[in-house]
Amino acid sequence: MKTVALHNLGCKVNGYEMDVMCQKLQQNGYNIVPFDDIADIYIINTCTVTNIADRKSRQMLHRAKKENPNAIVIAVGCYVETAKDNVSVDDAIDLAVGNNKKGQIVEIIEEFLRQKGLMGDDQKPDKTLDGMSMVDINHTNEYEQMQLGELPDHTRAYIKIQDGCNQFCTYCIIPFARGRVRSRLQGDVMTEIMQLAKEGCKEVVLTGIHIGSYGLDRGGSELLELIKKIHMITGIERIRLGSLEPRIITKEFAEGIAALPKVCPHFHLSLQSGCDATLKRMNRHYDCREFEEGVNMLRRVYDRPAITTDVIVGFPGETEDEFKETVEFLERINFYEMHVFKYSKRHGTVAEKMPDQLTEKEKAARSDVLLEMTKRQSKAYRDTFIDQDEDVLWEDEEETDGISYLVGHTKRYVKVGMPADEAKAKGIKSGDITDVHLGDYINVDTLRTFDNYSMM
Ligand code: SF4
Structure with a gap:
């Protein structure tokens, strides 16, 4: 079983596409490991929104190659699209996959491995697999089909x-x-x-x-x-x-x-x-x-x-x-x-x-x-929400000043925390939506729930 380490940079769209790639790899028998582990394959879902994002993308690609020089390092996404010339000469990158090919990541890896197996040790398959892993993103009208198979997060x-x-x-x-x-x-x-x-x-x-x-x-x-x-x-x-x-x-x-x-x-x-x-x-x-x-x-x-x-x-x-x-x-x-x-x-x-x-x-x-x-x-x-009732969708636990809180958000995206032991006593868990009364601040951006709270 091959091990794959993935790293995502950039926006929510990239995050979604990363989740889809990760699920496809798992469904096809790849073992996903943390990015710091030694892996057979590293996938960096790059970002290019600023010059700094480009630099971070390059740094992560080089870090992966340094971690395991024998691994296959795959650059995917936006940086690949805008920096094709750099990508093609960058020795840290074994394979480049464009934005409209992320859904085919498994097939692309398998084709690359097949080509690699057919070649001598001193040869490398073409980074772009003769266009298989890239499309001209500026001349395509096709939305690439991708679908999440399971919920990546609880809520x-x-x-x-x-x-x-x-x-x-x-x-x-x-x-x-x-x-x-x-x-x-x-x-x-x-x-x-x-x-x-x-x-x-x-x-x-x-x-x-x-x-x-x-x-x-x-x-x-x-x-x-x-x-x-x-x-x-x-x-x-x-x-x-x-x-x-x-x-x-x-x-x-x-x-x-x-x-x-x-x-x-x-x-x-x-x-x-x-x-x-x-x-x-x-x-x-x-x-x-x-x-x-x-x-x-x-x-x-x-x-x-x-x-x-x-x-x-x-x-x-x-x-x-x-x-x-x-x-x-x-x-x-x-x-x-x-x-x-x-x-x-x-x-x-x-x-x-x-x-x-x-x-x-x-x-x-x-x-x-x-x-x-x-x-x-x-x-x-x-x-304006202190001493008001609001629905909260509970998400994760977080610690503030040594106290563990179950935190979530209201519909207006105000962050709320309830002491974790109190949530447990009430049977409230991540993924639940409950109506709560809001009190004062736990920290600068989080209000706490408060039973029978009233403004002084
Ligand atoms: S050009 Fe860039 S900033 Fe402007 S709307 Fe499109 S993605 Fe947003």
């Missing part, structure tokens, strides 16, 4: 519903790594979720590279239609949506999802900048007014929806006044959480060559301003 499953992006933001390399929008068939998404529901999955998170584009390659948005269908699946109690672009939040969409009680009022709307001029240079396809309308629409149909976002500071040409505009916009919108990124140049993008690049010092100072803001806004949002 929540990330479900990939689409791949690719047609947006071409000027700072982003992903359209070149993932290709154009390709949507999974609704029937296939349903089959996978029904199977997972049978295994006890209660929450699904719909993910993709750009889920707002779901269905566009078939002629029109199908996201709402898909959510309505998933809503009918028995056993699924919560549907969470991955990152959305603001323009999808129309009146019809907001009212449509608000009528479906399983949809969590938790929305990640990627903003990137609160200044129209910066958004334009980023080639984002909306302006601040449209973004705010989307947020207001959600706030009209839901009580305190959790609205989170990503912001890039120090984009080329971002003046002090532009940054000030962003700060004012963010104060007004008042997000539950913001993920703040300092702009970093990505090879091969339009923004890399833009004039007026900012210094690291300027970016760090702007990032600090937003980090302080998000800390304050997050706390203010969580505070």
